[in-house]
Amino acid sequence: GAGVSQTPSNKVTEKGKYVELRCDPISGHTALYWYRQSLGQGPEFLIYFQGTGAADDSGLPNDRFFAVRPEGSVSTLKIQRTERGDSAVYLCASSKQGGQSYGYTFGSGTRLTVV
């Protein structure tokens, strides 16, 4: 597509529930990133995919968080047993390669609210 698409744009869930957040990157972009932005803060790195594999998941806060990118395009961020502290905007970005010499394009994010 023309840009990075994230769905849903807003998600409200109850504490303890499971959620999935979807990211559809720009066509042809092999690198995909997830960031989390808490209120009043800058985005923080969660995970980086190069193709289908997670090249770096060091930013995932704990084992309740998991992400996949099975066909090297769309990615899903999965959060189990959600907690109120997981409330944030989850941003997805893609780039042609690893972004070293290329720009990153960000989506509009999914605002997750855990009540």
Next chain:
Amino acid sequence: AQKVTQAQTEISVVEKEDVTLDCVYETRDTTYYLFWYKQPPSGELVFLIRRNSFDEQNEISGRYSWNFQKSTSSFNFTITASQVVDSAVYFCALRYDYKLSFGAGTTVTVRA
């Protein structure tokens, strides 16, 4: 450690005033990239500029200009003759490996 500091939390100006946003970074890398992004109320991060560590030339793009000084580890951003549409949160970021480390952002409010 890779760190970006944006000391200004909020700046409020009247239209047509100039506004300068400060960014100070820390890195042990000799090759690195610095970025500025704009985040309007709609939420998406809009890319403004990327600068690599070997290019210390200042850059101007329309009403925007950037001052990169390696000696002080700063990459400041100036909006000249601000407009209401410039109201947004602005982030400075440092790339290390393939990840971006963002500052906390500066909220700019331009009043008519």
